[in-house]
Amino acid sequence: MKVKQLFNRRNLLSAAVSAGLMLGASAANAEGKLSIYHWFEYIPQELLDKFSAEYDVEVTMDTFDSNESMLASLKAGKMGSYDVSVPGDYMVEIMRNDGMLDSFESSELSNFANIEDQWLDVGFDPGRKHSIPYQWGSTSFSVNRDVFDGDIRTTSLLFDPPEELAGKINMLDSQGEVMALASIHLGIPQCSTDRGELESLFELLKAAKPKWASFNSDGAKDVLVSGDAAVGMIWNGFGAKARAEGANIEYSYPAEGYVVWMDNVVLLKDAPNRDNALKFMNFLLEPENIAAVTNFAQYTAGVKGVSDLLDAELKASPEANPPADAPAGTFVQVCDEATQVFYDKIWTALKK
């Protein structure tokens, strides 16, 4: 009987044993590893391969789609699994305050001096003890010009949209940025404790929500390219990529203001491979390497000597060059716990 031969004990056993051995083999070479927790679509695979080959390190990478979900996942038992992560400015501050970051000496990174002066002594990480710059950019929105040809330089398109755009808006699933942009729209401070201001913020978002089609960060580019959304809250570089993929869209620098941010590579506490993490951070301070990231993600690096290595198209891109009359962008602020509770409540109510 053929089936019997197929399934006899010895075959089953050897299959199980060989599967087990292969498993053991991959677990055995634990030295030379680097475990990265990164944003989705934010680093070219070729660059990871290059690092891997140069330092003989096996790189694994998981991705997240918002600062908040990254924090939640790390707090839910993933600390000690990853070596480095890439939080935005305000999240670096939160993680630093919570003791989730390891520190290093500037002498441990031979390329430390490559950091641009303006990004050296930053508020969220004074003296750069835990982080290095990765990319910086802005958060606003892009508008499909086939659908809407009016003035796009106003945050009203997101929070108080005209009828023709209702139901065609995608928001980023990113609490910090949505709340900050809504506060900018209303002209109120970000960590307001004023009851009236918080209520008007809540009312604004409750009224806007029925006009939003979706909360989607990882699909923010795709919904614009496919035409599923006519207005999409988006990061400037991601918006540039959507345009490059054929969407007839324009990125807005609203007159009310917009969010700016800097993402940073941080050294996580209890990193299983601290040495490789530092090698990786040093690697990313090399102009040539970080320029590859910038050309891929279309944001701006915080490292000296990058501009000569950038694609001409990127240098001239409307997403990367705010119009002269655009106001300065605003960073997301970190609120204290008592205040944050209200913002969390508003966000929770909004997401349902």
Next chain:
Amino acid sequence: MAGIAPNNSGVDGAAFSGLKNRLLLPSWLTIGVLLVIPVLLMLVYSFLTKEFRGGVVWEFSIAAYDQFFLDRGLFGDEPVKIEWTYINIFIRSIVQAGLATFFCLLIGFPTAYYIATRPPSTRAFWLFMVTVPYWVNLLIRTVSMKFLIRDSGPLNQWLLQLGVISEPIHLINTNVAVQLGLFYSYLPFMVLPIYAAVERFDFALVEAAHDLYADRMTTLRRVLIPAVKPGIIAGCILVFVPSLGAFLAPDLLGGAKNFMIGSLIEEQFKGSAGNWPFGAAASMILLSLVLVVLMFYARNEARSRS
């Protein structure tokens, strides 16, 4: 199996019955440790305190259930009202799952019946065709549906080319799309148990009904459906229960306004919310709902057997 010697189940098992406990122990242990204890632990977690920005503190609290059922206003000082947000998500999920069950039955019953009444040669072909999607990865099937119905997708393109519509039908991110996804995901689950029931059905009964001048519809209603009812109920449960807690269809096909229980729970653990006690509480409420449905089924089963 007509040729098999009669099963003397009364004096059954002299060979292995002494080993009963040892034979059952591995399954009891595995499922007990890795499912029963976890579910109990989840019950405990639903009564713990949420830590600021994710994580739990081991302190008793009913905050999770409070948040689920009661609305105390943004500042917590308003008169307490019933919080409809989450109850509505549950109602929406029950309605969506109910509709999916209804549509699956509507298409699944005739299909199962049709297959079961084919001659054996073509029956095998039909059965094979219905079984294949059942084995195809659910994620891939949901993604296929998403691709098919998107605004610029093949369905709209063809309908536009054929001149059936002048503007793309907007389906993605609507409740209709979620319904379509649920229906599509679980349709095979409806067909197979009904098929099994119809196949066992003795069609001499239909002939008898016909001889007694019952028309087709009466025969269907009074003879066939009561006889295959266990299969229908099994099919309905197999569609309803997974639809109720579905995650992929609402997540990939629905948008911000089509939240179902599965997405609500997922958001508490994998998303930005990071509220484990609340997620555990919502899971407990879902589990209780499903247990009620299953107990109803078990009682019905016991009654029809006696």
Next chain:
Amino acid sequence: MSAAGERIKSYPGFGLLAATCLVLLYAPLLVVMVYSFNDSPSITRWGGFSLTWYVDVFTGVEAGKFKVAAWNSITIALMATVASTLIATSAAIGMTRSGQWRGKSASFALINLPIMVPEIVTAVATLIFFSAIGFKTGYLSILLAHIVFCIPFAYLPIAARLQGVSSSYEEAAIDLYASRWQAFRFVLLPILLPGIISGALLAFIVSLDDFLITNFVKGAGVETLPTAIFGAVKQGIKPNIMAISTLMLLVSILFVTVSWWIGRIGEKADAPVSE
């Protein structure tokens, strides 16, 4: 059956609905299959037939990621299948060869608990459990979770097969001074084999299929094919995803075919037993 009987057996429109059912079941899959051969980076515009995306699956920038994920999926499914089938076979013999006893229906409910509890609840409970006992999530946590939910899928076909077979065969063997092991190995096992194989196949495909539970309990840097595909799809449906989907579709069809073929052999193997 008489011709009239044949006629009243059929209901007008049922054939049409059955055909509709097949169209509904296959249309999305066929569309993805066709578009996986599309020679255009824009997924919705047809640019001619090509195998570009299949080449991309195996050699593109993401090839490494998908290869590792596929490898994880297959090894986890294999090990979960072996473990759950062993546990389920043992449980099925224990349940069907032990007469009536107190707690038997509770034991039945316990063994089938994994298919009664909604998947999302199992996912949450398992994640909480691993986190509470400080078990680091990773490859092993996925494997353990898969073993649990595979048990009932393996159990049901094996128990069904056992119920259809009288215990007199193994009792006869014992009467003829066979040891219990011999009675199992040389009498019961050969009869059970078709049930065990269909149980194992079902367990394997269910493990390979799982997304939700895996997504909850997977650890840093460990992906299975469904979680990797989900991650990619969240950013938009790319042609290479369609190619992977088509390949997985073919694997599923292969499995159904194998399981049918084994079912046939099982029926044939019954013949001498029934005489």
